[in-house]
Amino acid sequence: MTQLWDFAGGIHPAQNKHQSTTRPIRHAAIPARLVLPLQQHIGVAAEAIVELGEQVLKGQKIADVTDGMGVPVHAPTSGVIEAISRLPVPHPSGMDDWCLILTPDGLDQWHQKNPIADYRKLEREAVLDYLRDAGIAGMGGAGFPTNIKLRPPRDRKVGTLILNGAECEPYITADDMTMRERAGEIVDGLKIMAWILRPERCVVALEDNKPEAITAMRTAAEGTQIEVVGVPTKYPSGGEKQLIQILTGMEVPSGGIPADIGVMCQNVGTAIAVGKAVLKDEPLISRVVTITGEAVTEPGNFEALIGTPVRDLLAEAGLNDAHLHRLVLGGPMMGYTLNTPDVPVVKTSNCVIAASAQELPDPAPEQPCIRCGQCAEACPMELLPQQLFWYSKAEEFEKAEHLNLFDCIECGACSYVCPSSIPLVQYYRYAKGEIRVQQAEQLKADRARERFEARQARLEREQQEKELRRQERAKAAADAQAKKKVEAEHAITDTGVTDVTDERAAKSARVQEALARKKAKSQASEPDTPDRAELEKQLAQATSKLETMQSMLEDAKAQQADNVDKLERAVAKNHERVKRAEQALAEANAQTTP
Structure with a gap:
């Protein structure tokens, strides 16, 4: 039996997962319009490589990143590029961003596929480039490009590869249903990632409240060295650092990454995307999204094309506008409210909650902190939420950073247990944002100072070289005059001069x-x-x-x-x-x- 450890803090909120697990995964219809943001991952935004009015095929690359960290965007179906414009995108601020507008032609015609016959005969770098060209980014978190994550520093050998299927946040069941119905595809993708990294141990971890998924994964992993481990149900056990601590007993150092201790985590949805890219030559153009909440009559999970408007998925799930109070993208703990249902599904979208007023009521007014200490007890990172709150609110960001503010994973456990209804996570996000702005400004100032100092040094060097050349010219002129003076023979008369020639x-x-x-x-x-x-x-x-x-x-x-x-x-x-x-x-x- 696999030994498990525990992590500090954590909470046990109501799961509310049964609403969306009574139906199998459904394929969402192709919408009338697909909105494809050029920024769907951490890194540099992609740039369009198609023209307006151009006919594209399913799986065709339509935007790419030529410089910097990023992955391309592909056409989810065949159709015509109608526009390139700024539209609302999934973001806590409700911001607009550049998007490609694709009008499907209904044919759903694929581009020419060239799957790899046997990836083991290729160099690992070639397979990583293949994953990059397939547009694969992490589908369970912030969307870090997978090809970069699978290329750890040479001095950091990955000994343990963890496939994260814990899905600990309430309401979300996309990974649960994927493991139940597509366990074989998950194992195929995990094998490819294991071949790239060559770890000593491969583990599929999921919470023990998913017995059907555990059974399906163990069946698919028979005959392999892959471990399928059920971990205790406690939020946020699906957090990367918490899951690593549960499975290995090791803690990721402050400010570090899992690779620092020889561990790497990937999402089950990412594993399927890796398998499709290598074995079928299919880029990341769709994903499973949970549509749930009391405001929909047929909640469930949908295989939706990237770029599908949330409004279309809500319609397929039977949205009741009269009962709708809030739209939340993500889970109730770490998600955020959508200002409009017209935002599209992107590579990191895993859940949309159409909540009624009774289900997710408006937060109570913020009250003064009573110093009860419940936030500190719930914090899985063993931070000091109370002090971080004071410093963040007072804009004493240096003190907050000194208390390891950036180790906060923004899980929301502190806000959940706070009796004063203080939105602690919002204060932490604000402080992090301000610190990043200050750091960027400081970096800009440092670079400007370096450029100024380099310019001054260059001018001084040029002045010294100019003075040296002037001295050399003066010396040469003096030598020439001395030579002419020696060669010339002059006589001085009573007026000081006589005949000389x-x-x-x-x-x-x-x-x-x-x-x-x-x-x-x-x-x-x-x-x-x-x-x-x-x-x-x-x-x-x-x-x-x-x-x-x-x-x-x-x-x-x-x-x-x-x-x-x-x-x-x-x-x-x-x-x-x-x-x-x-x-x-x-x-x-x-x-x-x-």
Whole structure:
């Protein structure tokens, strides 16, 4: 006999399961319109890969996730894509989200199927990719992509694989009826998952208030090493961490996952989807949904296409609008009220309760906490609900997080036993949401700071490189000037400069000869006075020197020599001498003119 353990806390609410277990699973009719949300699982929303007006076949991929964690969406039946628009989707807030609208053509024609002949001949990664392409996500919880969950970290070997069929919440019987009628398909899917993970132990766990399901599963598991275990009926024994503790005696560490202790849980509905995907090449396009409550005359379980409006299922179950008080998606403990019956069935939808006012009355007004401690006694996670409530209400989120707020599984046991009708779970959800927002903002700020620091470091590095290049250029220019200075040979006259090249000397000699010829010609035409002759001599000398200085200045500028300033000053000085000589000669000519 399998040894079982117990978990702390827990409650025993009225089961109310018999209403929906008197009839076998019925196939819901194809509705006039299917609404297919692009976000049906944890992770990234899928993106449409079809066009408006496109004809699609049953099982055809119509939306996919190209980047990030997610799985595709498939057409539940053949028909035409009529629209892509925002419509109400199953969510506690009643939010709208992007949806594909498919109008069935009534033919229900499948796309080309290519089932795997023998999956054992393939690589395990190839089978995991096959499951991903089939759009399979967890069907018993938040909808975590199955292909990712079946790929635990390499350093965490899964020793125990648990198939969760406990279904502990009141009213819900989808898994119960599935195990009664489709136990063989469940075992087929479990074998595939076991082949992928290679665990040492495989267990199908369900509460002992389901004797028919226990019998059916044990019959289907004969000849295998699969254990079928009935666990004591206590809410929330179907919680992942609680079921692991019951079957193994081990506790999942705070903030950890079951794989940290070598355990993995999957849902029985997920097992059927895995078997259909691998053995029949059928993607996840339908699921079993419980329709129950006092406001329907024929409660039961329906095999419904994903995207079927809840309104259509309620009609098939014989909804009595006069008795309807509340529509609850999920169970009475962890479910939430629907604002409209037009929301569609998605991959994680397992139950809809059409409750009368007597069945699920409006909650009583919240009263002050009387510190009775019943919430702490009922908490299966052994938390301190009272303190978490105070801190959440006071928005002291850091203190609430310090008390392991995120270990709360939101089972609702504390709210159920509270005599003051305090909606404790709602406070915890609010606090978790605010903490996540703050963490996201902090992460955004940290990334912005990192980008700023990286930019500053880059600018500083570029400035240093620029300064280094400037210094190298300056050094190269200084070296070039020093080299030119060494190569250049300059002489300084009484004005600070003398002839430096033979070319300049030759040019100066030619100027002197020209002046001499001019003087001789002038003397031949008109005799000069000694004073006038002396002045002409001085003018010739000044002019010659001026031309020499100008020539040297031009050469110095062309060579960028460092004596340019001296030459400019010398040119200016000789220019003044020429000007004075010309003026003196002009005055002498004026005096000698008759």
